[in-house]
Every structure is written in structure tokens, then in C-alpha cells.
Amino acid sequence: MLEKIDAFFDRRLNGYEEHQLTAIEFVREFYPFTADCLPADQDAVILDLGCGTGLELEYYFKRNTMAKVVGIDLAEGMLKALERKFPGKQLKVVLGSLF
Helix, strand or coil: CCHHHHHHHHCCCCCCHHHHHHHCHHHHHHHHHHHHHHHCCCCCCCCCCCCCHHHHHHHHHHCCCCCEEEEEECCCCHHHHHHHHCCCCCEEEECCCCC
């Protein structure tokens, strides 16, 4: 039986970041590169589709501490982890499909 995608990711929340950071080749270069491609101006507003726990946002918020980010994800657990990770940031999370 197939899992719903939200349940799939929520069940794997513990260990998700470690998996992402170790199982994907060049990921440690990819996230900083992606963050550097985003706007650096203080009034920047970013839409992060399928944001998960915000691994790339760790790099982006270092580059642009004042950015406003809207993160959309199907997995409620991922969004809660994202909010815990970035207290005090201008972060709005939306539980839902990017479609």
C-alpha cells in the first residue's frame, strides 16, 4: 500500500536532515549555492515550495537575516520543525500542496 506523501515525510522526521545531508551527493554545496542565488535585499520575500525543515534556509537566513519567507509543505511535522528551527525570523508556514 502506498503512503500519502505527508505521512511519508512525517514518519521520517527524525533522521530526515541527517539523511538529506549524507545521502545526496554535493548537497553541502547545493544548499549554500541555492541561498546565494536568492535576493539579499532586506525587503526580500521568498516562497519556498516543499520547504521541509528548511535546510537551505539555514544558509539563506545567514545571508539575509531580514528576509520574509513563506514555506509551503504537505507534512505538518516538517513545518513544526521548521518553525522551531527559526524562532524570531519572518517565517510563515502553510500546510498544503504547492499545486
